[in-house]
Amino acid sequence: MKTSQLYLAGLAVSAIDGLNAVGVRPPYVRTDDFVTGGVLDSKGRHWIVKCPLNSTAATSLEAEAAIAPLLLEELRKGELPFDIVRPAGFASVSSGGRAIVYPEPFGTPTDFEAITLGEAREVGRALASIHMLGYDAIDHAGLPHYSAEEFRVRQLAELHDADQAATIPNLLRRRWEEALENTDLWQFEPVVLHGDVDSENFLWSGGTISAVLGFGSAHIGDPAVDIAPLLSLPEQTFDTVIESYENTRGEDIDGNTHTRAILLSELSVAKWLFYGIRTENDEVQREARNMLTDLAADVEADPNLQSGPSWDVNPS
Known part of the structure; x- marks a missing residue:
């Protein structure tokens, strides 16, 4: 067109x-x-x-x-x-x-990787304000509303779909399935989520977030969904985002939420591959397969990572 x-x-x-x-x-x-x-x-x-x-x-x-x-x-x-x-x-x-x-x-996007610590606090406050919204906005708009168990089962089904479409390395599949089948890990209070936390959706002016776009993936579900895209930030920046988020919400992000964020970040690679297959996009498929190969190599090199994501991404 x-x-x-x-x-x-x-x-x-x-x-x-x-x-x-x-x-x-x-x-x-x-x-x-x-x-x-x-x-x-x-x-x-x-x-x-x-x-x-x-x-x-x-x-x-x-x-x-x-x-x-x-x-x-x-x-x-x-x-x-x-x-x-x-x-x-x-x-x-x-x-x-x-x-x-x-x-x-009003405002212009800024790469999250380049934000200052003051701006990182802005990101934390913005995410917390979204997560603190009542369910009505999502429910009245007819957008998805997942319980913790519904969300867990959905992730497991999507993993199986991706594995059927394109073989996932056995090491990763076992790692992910074990984490997804560990119901203790999936005990959380669902919140309103942005659903597409990306630099291009956050506009800035004078060091503050002036507008947030891209609510097309908003839903009620796991707060780890909005935290997972931030795991690639420099450690101090990530810690500052989380500290600001916790201060704004008045509650801490527990270790299980961090673990689920890691898992969802890894699963996004398999979903990216599945997307490339569905859309017949060879470039996406190559990129995703290379990422899976690299991730599998990292897990194989460290036996402690093979039984499911459990390392601390925010050490004290």
Whole structure:
């Protein structure tokens, strides 16, 4: 399908009555799932058009649109310390689903790997504020709500699906299955999750988080889901995020949550491989297989890692 900036501008005109587009502007970003571009109208307003490129992306975008007004209510009540996407209109696209058009949020993304310790505290506070939301925002939007046991069983089923599609190294499969079948590890209180914690979804201004985007994967489930993507941060940065998170929520992240975060981070590689197979993306498959090979080698080199993820990622 056409995904040029001019095409996106046309979608903006179609989505919003009376909008007179006079130009295109950054950002213009294309991924496997979305193409996103900026549009300038005759009144000097800046708009973002986000267009799905496949059915999975279209579903995610509809979820983000569904939860947006509910998050806005939480923002107005002072429960969220950052802005969110505010959908202004929609336009059907040839790939299926709808593009979403919204006023350009204030701020710019910053790679998590480069944030200061002060900014790390911001990330911790932002995640905690999401996890402290009531269930209503998710439930009213019709998004998934998993109990601890439902989430555990889901991860086990997804592992088996991935293993059937592409053989997972036996060492890793045994390690992951043992952790997933250890029900003591999966005792947690479900929380509202962002679901896609990534640098590109957090906008910054003056050292503070001005907006959080990408709520299309939001659901109720394991808090480890939102912690897992941060495990690659430098140790001091990660520790600062966790300390700020714990101070904001008023409760500690226990060792089991850290362990599940490690497990989910590792399982994401198998899921990435499964995605590459489903989409027939050879590059993704090669990348994922190489990552699995490297991980298996790391586990084989350390017998203490072979019986399931249990090492401390946040040593005192």
